[in-house]
Amino acid sequence: MSDDGYPQTGTGYRKGPVLLRGAKIPRTTSDQRLLATEEGAEWVHSDPWRVMRIQSEFVEGFGALAEVGPAVSVFGSARTRPDHPDYALAREVGRRLAEAGYAVITGGGPGIMEAVNRGAADAHGTSIGLGIELPFEQGMNAYVNLGINFRYFFARKTMFVKYAQGFVVLPGGFGTFDELFEAITLVQTHKVTEFPLVLVGTEYWGGLLDWVRSTVQPRGMISQAELDLLYLTDDPADAVEHVQRRGAALAAREREALEALAEAEEEPTVAEA
Template structure:
């Protein structure tokens, strides 16, 4: 018998797709637990309930971002102060992206994220902030005009990738490294359609790229072609221009491949 009273073949107790036997069989049914009075509220913190929260984050994110149009994600440190040159560069990047027809997506926090959102909003564009609940970080910055706050990093990361046609990575810490390397990995492994990836700041990223070109490449951990996934610049206008140029080239390649595949399956 299943948990909802439907006869089942085979030995054991079935709860939907889950099979329970021996001491795993519960002493009461799901309906009994649901309708019982005076139950503890601890169940709302259990893993099955978290699945519903995760689902709701994807639903809310997809619903809010589905119609934003072309967008570029800008990553960078939350610790960058407004008087730092990186802040000004990020603000310029945000403005130029909007002027080039893109919405701007950031993590919604302070520092580089705030600067990019500020530039986007000042240019009259869509300034998006995908915030995350952290015990030590402020909420979504004041320059965001479309904001979503997430509990889970992986749901938030999906939104960064799904709705962006490119990435511009400003100087940042571990969080920025995480976002950068996840984006590179998705492209390298062909889990997503290719997109342009720009590193801004040769002084900051140069050492990392030197290490990748030597220690990593020399050991055969990556191929020469993987190095082409990253574009390094110190010029905000060049960063935005590369996103546009590389984006158009990738779109042309995708169209050509689709036409080739379509021609291959057409009857002679």
């Protein structure tokens, strides 16, 4: 049971590859200690291994995921119970993604994450979990067949984006919002190549999108093109079809751009002529 009253699947506190229990469980996380303002620069001299641990998380993540093939990252609440309709919805999304040939990537915890991993396992697909050190142990759910535990959120976030060809976002809380808006921002600012972004649940996400259209967009904070990056649906089949359809269109557009660039580089300049 977590400290906020939700059932968890773990049996201890994960700190990278280390398992801690009882009195050994720390009061703060690695991220919290890294970002503590009062720590100053002392850690550079007293704890040089921290830099090596950060580097190792990237190396281990790259090594584990580099050959998984096409994948889709799926986000949603850890608090969703198995008897909730959102759980069944997420399980169907995971199953359909696996049947379409995608590996699924989740945070590896309970709730929506477990449901998506479970759906992928139902279809005998690759079911990936990227765990994170938290003040309360969530543990890797039983349906993950490729799991990695991280100390640092920023290393974990990189893996969600680097190896995904699309994002599917189901109902969730602040953590889900964070992943959603980070993904939109990365596409908007061209920090990553554009990929499909699907919101599943019109009743849940509709109010947010209405607010963006009625308040944010009229003030010029967001353009229509940026709003169009999001695709809203209630149907798992439609969500997966959009990932496939939009992904194929974006891939074709990228190929055309590369071909045009190659042709331009081959054309002789005036001086050469």
